[in-house]
Amino acid sequence: MxxxxxxxxxxxxxxxxxxxxxxxxxxxxxxxxxxxxxxxxxxxxxxxxxxxxxxxxxxxxxxxxxxxxxxxxxxxWRRPALLVWPEDGRLRVTPxxxxxxxxxxxxxxxxxxxxxxxxxxxxxxxxxxxxxxxxxxxxxxxxxxxxxxxxxxxxQGRPRIDLAPAGIEVREPLGRRTVPWTALAPGTPARQPSARKLVLTVARPELVHRRGLVRRAPVLELTWLRVQPWFLTDVLRWYVDHPQERAALGTEAGNERLCRALGAR
Known part of the structure; x- marks a missing residue:
C-alpha cells in the first residue's frame, strides 16, 4: 500500500x-x-x-x-526518510x-x-x-x-547512492554509475508507484558515465537500500530543480535548507 x-x-x-x-x-x-x-x-x-x-x-x-x-x-514504504551525511559535500543512501x-x-x-x-x-x-x-x-x-x-x-558499503554537487553516484556490487544533475530532465523524477525501483528521466544520456558491470537503463534499484522511495524521489527532484543549491549539498547550511524544503524536522 x-x-x-x-x-x-x-x-x-x-x-x-x-x-x-x-x-x-x-x-x-x-x-x-x-x-x-x-x-x-x-x-x-x-x-x-x-x-x-x-x-x-x-x-x-x-x-x-x-x-x-x-x-x-x-x-x-515504511522505510525511514533518511540520508546519511558521511562528509562535507556528500549525502548518502546506505544499504x-x-x-x-x-x-x-x-x-x-x-x-x-x-x-x-x-x-x-x-x-x-x-x-x-x-x-x-x-x-x-x-x-x-x-x-x-x-x-x-x-x-x-x-x-565497501555497496549498494549505495551518493549525492554530490556534480550529480548522483550509484555504487552497485559490480560497478558504478555517475548521473550528473544536468543530465536529468527538469521536474523529475516524479513519485512512482514502484517501491523497488526509481526510473530516472535522462535528457542527456551522453553525460552519464558507467564503470564495471552495470545496467545501461536509467534505473535506481531500491530493493536493498535503506530509504523511503518517495522521500528519495523528492530529494533528487529538489536538486534537479534548484541548481543553486548543489554547491551547498552536504554542508550544514545546505542540509538545513533541504530539510525545510521537504518539511523534515
Missing amino acids: QPTQAPVVSLIRPPAGATADRFRVTAALVLAAAAGALAVFTERAPGSWLDLLLGPVPLLLALSAFVTAVLSARRP APGFGWFVAGEILLLTGLTVPVVDGQMLHDPAASASYDFLDVGLAVLAAVLIVVLAAAVF
Missing part, C-alpha cells in the same frame, strides 16, 4: 560505525573457510558428522539467511540490513553446493578422471570469486 506522502522524520544523520552486515558476512566467511579446511585436511568415513557439516548445514543456514533477507525487504543477510546466504549456499562436490569427487576419489578434476577446480574457483565479489561489496 502506497503512502499519501513521504514520512516526516529527521532527515540527515551522521554515519554509523561498523555495520551489522559486516559481522554477518564475516561469520559466513568464517564458516565457509572452516568448511573448506575440513574438506581439504580431514579424512572421514561417508555419513560421518563432518559430512553433515559440509553439506546440509551450510544449506540450511543459507535458507535461514535468505528468509531473513526477504522479511527485511518487506514494507519498503538496508537485508542485503547483508542476502550476501551471507549466497556465501553459505555456494559453500554448501561446492565443498561437498570438490571434497568427494576431487580430493578423495582416486578414480576420478583428470577432466572431471578440472571441472571441479573450475567450480571451486568460480565459487570463490563470487564469494569474494559479494563480500567486497558489503565491506
Whole structure:
C-alpha cells in the first residue's frame, strides 16, 4: 500500500560505525573457510558428522539467511526518510540490513553446493578422471570469486547512492554509475508507484558515465537500500530543480535548507 506522502522524520544523520552486515558476512566467511579446511585436511568415513557439516548445514543456514533477507525487504514504504551525511559535500543512501543477510546466504549456499562436490569427487576419489578434476577446480574457483565479489561489496558499503554537487553516484556490487544533475530532465523524477525501483528521466544520456558491470537503463534499484522511495524521489527532484543549491549539498547550511524544503524536522 502506497503512502499519501513521504514520512516526516529527521532527515540527515551522521554515519554509523561498523555495520551489522559486516559481522554477518564475516561469520559466513568464517564458516565457509572452516568448511573448506575440513574438506581439504580431514579424512572421514561417508555419513560421518563432518559430512553433515559440509553439506546440509551450510544449506540450511543459507535458507535461514535468505528468509531473513526477504522479511527485511518487506514494507519498503515504511522505510525511514533518511540520508546519511558521511562528509562535507556528500549525502548518502546506505544499504538496508537485508542485503547483508542476502550476501551471507549466497556465501553459505555456494559453500554448501561446492565443498561437498570438490571434497568427494576431487580430493578423495582416486578414480576420478583428470577432466572431471578440472571441472571441479573450475567450480571451486568460480565459487570463490563470487564469494569474494559479494563480500567486497558489503565491506565497501555497496549498494549505495551518493549525492554530490556534480550529480548522483550509484555504487552497485559490480560497478558504478555517475548521473550528473544536468543530465536529468527538469521536474523529475516524479513519485512512482514502484517501491523497488526509481526510473530516472535522462535528457542527456551522453553525460552519464558507467564503470564495471552495470545496467545501461536509467534505473535506481531500491530493493536493498535503506530509504523511503518517495522521500528519495523528492530529494533528487529538489536538486534537479534548484541548481543553486548543489554547491551547498552536504554542508550544514545546505542540509538545513533541504530539510525545510521537504518539511523534515
